[in-house]
Amino acid sequence: MTAPPANLTPTPPIPKVGGWDNFQRKYAPYIFISPFFLLFFVFGLFPIIFNAYLSVHEWQPGSGLGDMKFVGLRNFTDNLTDPTFWLSLKNTAILAVESGLPQHLIAIPLAFAINMGLKRAQSFITAIYFLPYITSVVAISVIFFTLFSWQYGVLNAALGSLHNIPVLGALFPADKINWLGERAFVQPSIAMVIVWRYVGWNMLLYLSGLQAIPGDLYEAAAVDGATRTEQFRFITLPLLRPTIFLAVTLSLIGGFQLFEEPYILTNGGGGVGQAGLTTIMYMFRTYNAYSDAGLAAAMAWLLFIVIGLLTLVNNRIFGRSGMSDSKAAK
C-alpha cells in the first residue's frame, strides 16, 4: 500500500454556502441585467416581430386585434407593383444624394480648416455649426417654411432686392420663386434644410477623425515642402477614410429614413407632384390615412432591405479599405 502522492491529496471541500449567498451568486446577475432585456423585449424585439407578423396580414387599426386576416405575401407584391411606392423610393434616393453629398463636401474642408487654422476658437465655432443639429426639427421646418414662403418669404424678398442691384442683378431671378409650390424646387428646398441641419454633425465627426491623425505627419510634409492643399490631398483624405465610411453610412441610413423635414415642409402631403414624398412618409400615410397597417408593415421591410443593400454597396466601395488602415497608410 503506497501513500498517494502529496499533490494528489483531495483539496478540502469548499465551505458550504448559505442559501442567500448561493442565490446571489447564481441568479443576482440575471436580475441586475434584466431591466435591459425587459426593455429590449418590449420596445425592441416585440415591435420587430409584431411588424413581421403584421406584414403578412390585412388589418385596419381601428377594428381591433381580432380582425387580422392572413394574406401571405400579397402586401409585398402590392407594394412592389404600386407606382407611388416606387416614386417615393426614387424621391428618397434623390433627396438622400441631394442632401447627403453637399453635407460631406462642405463638412470635410470645413473641419480641415477649423482643425488647422482656428485652434483657439475651435470649440466655439464647432458649437455654432452643431447648433442646428440639436434644435427641434419641427421648429426648424416651420421657420424654413416661412423663409421659403412664395409671397411673404424672406428668401424671395432677398432675391428680389438682389435683382434690383445694377449689373449684378441680372444673375438673380426677376419673379418670386414658389419654393415649395413648384415641382422643380420642392426637392432642392428640402435638401437645403437637411444640409443646413446636418453639416455641423458631420463636421464634428470629421473633426474628431482629423484630431486622431498625428501632427508630425503634417510637420514632416511641411518640411518636405508640401502645400496645405497637398497635405489635405495626400495625408488628410486617405487617413480620414474610416471616418468618411462611418459618416457616409450614417448619412445613408438617415437619408433613407427621411421624414420630419419633408413632412412639415410639404404640409404632410408630399408637395406638388408628390416630389417631396419619401418612403417613410408614404408608409405613415398608408398606416394613418389609409388605415392599412399590413401594407405599411410590408413597406417597412422593403425599405429595410433597400437600406441593407445600399450599406453593403457602400461597404464594398470604400468601406473595406477604409476599415483597415493598412491600405490607406501605404
Add this chain to the structure above:
Amino acid sequence: MKIKRLLVLTALLSTTLAAAQKTTVTVGVFPDLDSVVKAALPGFNKLYPDIDVKINSLAYADHHNALTTALSTGKGANDLEAIDFGYVAKFAEGNGMTDLSKAPYNAGALASKFVSFTFPQSTTQDGRIVAIPTDIGPGSMFFRTDLLAKAGVKPAQLNASWESYITNGKKVVAANPGTFLIPDASEAAQIILRTGLKAGEGLYFDKNNKVLVSPDNARFVKAFTVAKQIRDAKLDAKAGAAFSPEWTTAFQKGNLATEFSGAWLVGHMQNWLAKDFSGKWNAQNLPGNTFASWGGSFYGIPTQSANKDAAWKLLQYLTTNPAQQVLAFKTTGAFPALKAGQTDSVFNQGVAYLGNQKARLLWRTAATKIQPLDVNKLDPIADQIVGDALGSVLDGSKDIPTALADAQRLVERRTR
C-alpha cells in the same frame, strides 16, 4: 357580537350600493367641443343627478390618435367619444363602435330630427349607425365688400356661376393690385366635386364600389377645368391647404378677396385670422347655387364601453336637446345639426364681424340644401390620388384627360 357584525355588514353594503347608484361616464373630446360639453353639464346633471361626467380633452389629432389606439387594442376608450367628420369613415370600419341602429338605441328613428345630409355621413353602407351628429359646417363664400366695391363687382355677380366667378374675379384682382381672389385654385375643384352628385353617388365611388374617377365623368372634368382656369388667370395665392402659413399670412395681410369655408370660419377670422378687417367681410352662397359642407362633429359609443347606458343618455342630451344645441352655438359657434336647434331667436340676429349681416339665416337655408354624400372606406386614398392628379394639371405637367385617366387607373388598383 353578532349585532356588531351585522351592523358593519349593512354599513358596507349601503356604501357600495350608494357608490353603485352613482355612475361615472367618461367622455373624450377635443377643443372647442370640450367647452360645449362643460357648458352642458349643469343642465345634464339636473336631468340625471346620478350620472357623473368626466371630460377627457386632448388636442384634435391626439384625441383621434388615442381613439384609434384604444379601438385597435380594445382598451382605454372613453364611454362616449367625439369624432370629427374627417375620421367618421375610418372608425366606421370594423366593430370598434357600437351600432346605434340596433335596440336599445334604435337611433334610426332620430334621423328625421337632423339636417338631412349629416346623418348619412355616420351611417355605413350596410346600415350601421356608428355616431350621431352634433354640429355641421354649412358652406359659404366669404368676400371682402371693400375690395368688390372698388372693382364695381356685386356679390351676386361673383357667385352666379363658376364662369362668372372667374370673369368677375379677374376684375376684382385687377382693381386691387397685390390681392388674390382665392387662396388656392384646388378649392374650387373640391367644391365642384362635392356638389352636383347624383342620388346614391359617392364622391369617388358609386353604390356598387365602381370607380367614378374618369376622363369621361363630367363632374371631374368640370372641377379640373375650373381650377385650371383660376390658376391660369393668376387668381389664386397658391397657398395649398387651409391653415398653412401661406394661407394664414394672406388672410392676416388682408390680401384675399374671397374664401370658401364652413360657417365656423367667422370665429377664426374675428379671433385671430383677420381681426383688423372686422365689418369688411360678408357671406354669400357658393358659386353656381351649390351647397357643400365643411366638416362637423359626431358622438359615438365604443363597443368596449362599460357604461353604455349612461353614455347613451349623455349622447342624446348633447345631440338631440334643442336648448343644449342653442347653448353650444352660443358657446363656440358650433352650428346645430339638430333642426330644432336652429329655431332660436339668436339665428335672426346679425353677426357683428360680418357687418351685422344676418348670415345665420343664410347658413340655415344652405344646411337644408346640402346633399348627403355616401362615404366609402377607400375615400382617403381616392382623395389623395385625385388631389395629386389635380396638382399635376395645375402646374401644367399633365393635361386634364391624361391626369384623370392616370388617377382612374391608380384608384382602380386599390379596389379589390
